[in-house]
Amino acid sequence: MLLLILKRIGLGLITLFIVSLITFVGVEVLPGDACTTYLEREAYGAALDACIKRLGLDVPAYERYLDWASNVVRGDFGYSLSGEMPINEVLGPRVKNSLVLASVSILIGIPLAIVLGIITALWRDKLPDIMISTITIFSMTIPEFISATLLILVVAIWLGWLPGIVIIPSDATFYELLSNIILPVVAISMIMTAHMARMVRSSVIQVMASDYVQMAILKGVPYWKMVFRHVLPNALLPAINVVALTIAWLLGGVVVTEVVFNYPGLGRLVIESISNRDLPVVQALAIILASIYVGINLIADLMTLMLNPRLKSLQIRK
């Protein structure tokens, strides 16, 4: 068991290493370097030389990679070009803001999705299912930037209930954030919840048709007891991995939504730093997003392993 966890973690680290290589190489092969792209028309003479010296671009690429990588491992991403401040300082509040946005969406979205999925499955083809399924399929088909824009139009402009865009500094406190993030959270969790609810629905339906559920009914187990003891544990297990994928996929949604709402999170930073040609920041962001992705999938794998008695004993026996 322990060996397996270590193996998975090792694989995750290898993935991260490959990602870092790819981003580094990607940045390297772009025409020009960080200085020429950043300085643009002033990229000549003393200014360019100074920049190159400052960023250490005069040493060979592999040395720079090793240098950069060893710093990253120690948690230091170097300096950003535009602000000329440590990237860690730029990232810190942004990471926090995005985490708040994502985790609130997840905390609302996952339980909601599970409940909706169960309701639609248990009342399959009846009124609750038809209503909820229509809504979920509808919200699945609308991309975030449209639903976000519509939400701003309806809730912020027509009704005037909530602010349309987020105008707070990136180091705002959690309470300041909260009233501002309602609309972004709705926009993000809509698609995510819809996807997960469909998944939970089909999983529950499948389990409800299984022999062991029929057996439980014929054993005289009352309906709700059967649902909670015999159906849900088996139906939600395969959903864990899908939830992990959805969360990872939510990162992309976060980027788009943050831009629409002008939310000071990681997503907007991605867009900003790309348009500013701030390559060190882009590199740092790529590594961070990849780590989140790998981390979530790792957690999901381990959870499935812990919760599934089949896999658990399989591992122990080996």
Next chain:
Amino acid sequence: MNEIIESVKNLSIGFNSQKGKQISILRNVSTNIKKGETVGIVGESGSGKSTLALAMMGYIKQGLFPLKGECLFKSKDLLKMSSRQLEKIRGRKIAMIPQNAGQALTPNLKIGYQIDEALKLHTDLNKTERDKKISELLNKVRLPSPETMAFRYPHELSGGQQQRVAVAMALAGKPDLLLLDEPTTGLDVTTQAHVLELLRFIAKDTGTSMIYVSHDLGAIAQVSDRIVVMYAGEIVLEGPARKILKEPIHPYTYGLLKSIPKLSLAGLPASMPGSQPQPGSINEGCSFYDRCNLATDNCKKNSPDLEHIKELDTNVRCFNYRELINQNNNLQTSITKKLNNSEANEVLKLMDVSISYAKQKFFDQLLNKISDQNPTVKDINIDIKKGETIALVGESGSGKSTILKSIAGLLKTKDGQIKFENDRILSSDLKMRNPNDLRAIQLIFQNPDESLNPNHTVEQILSQPLKLYFNLSGEELKKNIIDLLKKVRLGEFYMSRYPRQLSGGEKQRVAVARAFAAKPDIILCDEVTSALDVSVQAAVLNLLQQLKEDLGTTYVFVSHDLAVVRAISDRVAVLYQGRLCEIGPSQNVYKFPSHPYTEVLLGAVLEPDPDIKPKLVAEDIVEEKPPEKGCSFQGRCPRKIGDICNLEVPPWQIGENGNAIRCHINIDELASLQQ
């Protein structure tokens, strides 16, 4: 004994077809279950037997609904009860033992919890009493070490153990009536015999009434007092078990009994033409009309009622049953088959073949070798003569299918050689074999539903080998396909059909035709009749035999069913844990002296005759791995003589009639032991 506990009255159950027509699956079924009796409900798939059994618990599958009639349990109609009321009856008054316990036990709950759940629902015992009761129940169904068993998950048990847990669970509520839906189907022969023995013991011990649903007349014969025979949703025959099995007076039952291969008979069983009609396809007349050889014009127009015959204590649904009374002495006959000319040349030789499923270690992978000291299949030496049918027999895990896959080239061998025609070595790697060798060896799979592409028509399915091996096209291709269909007794109009439009037997015929399309020398048959109904099985066996006699094909026939093997094969090889135990001409293998394992297998076979009881000589424990040293059967052998069996691989001994037995016991001594 005469108190009726459940009575079904004029029950019809059906569904609405897509065209809005009402189609019945059960038609006008009435029967009574008396206290303490065991009723066997027998029928082929689609006869409505499971639907009937479930309705007797007030359970109707999704999509179906009752059309008329009632199921009275202690004179209350189960079909009109609320789910609250049903929860009080299910598990407490009527309990179910499901077909496939492996799937019917909830995978995330421990065995103990699942039994405890039934106890909590249906008894007033407190926690400590319940724990004691769980041990008691597990002990009663003869599971080893009940205390630790309760803490296991279902997947940690073998198939037979899972089935025993299901029995324990059903007994928890002390029901008056036990419903058993194919409880032994899918178990190995020896396990099946043990579970049946247990059920019989429980029926006697507790006085519980039982309804035993099965397609297997052999199992039904062992447990039932009374038998109900179902066909196309109707009861066609009902009466005391002995009468039904020995003197069946309905032509369907008569044909069914004749189509079962029997251990005591060499030769092929007689088959019934056609197959069971689809629900809703019969509008008038007897549902058995087009398969019946007693049918008259009357049968076509009018459907017979269930008639009670007082002197036989039997109900029968047939106009012409009288013709069958006193005609039953020829039940024990079979079609004799042409014996193979044993002078022919060897076409396939397996020499010291070993096969391993062990994962290759990294370095071994580089060196392309397998370093498994205890492979799944070991030291197989079989010479197969041209035109003979050789059967590989054994329980699950005996390696019979593994050997078949190796011959086909789907699995690499670890050691040994497979030689084909004139001692040419066949590569164990499929990609290295030449196209002609690939053509010469064809496979037929167990389940035609899975081996035929559902999106291809029969024409497309059959044209693939013809195009691949013979480059046929156009008119010639079509002519060949029609010829093939004719060979397997299917008409030209089948060409445009999809597999889903065919019955199980027809699908398997298409699969046979596909194998023969390659004009193969050897056909490997992997449990080809296991998924088929008995009457259809007999037809497929006859077809295979006919094709072989006409074309001189060689069959390697893998099966777990000893009676089927007896019917079709010229020679039999008995396998245990991937090692050969016995090999010889089939008439000799089925006679004593034989290997102790063969003896155990033969003893466990269930014959459709209440007078022939299975002999249980060995424990039905499941061994996961072959033993590292000595005889492969040492763990279960009832005739084990001592340490020599654990340490030394037994020698081959040749009997008088040419069957070879691998045992430490002298063959003459074995003969006298087995008398």
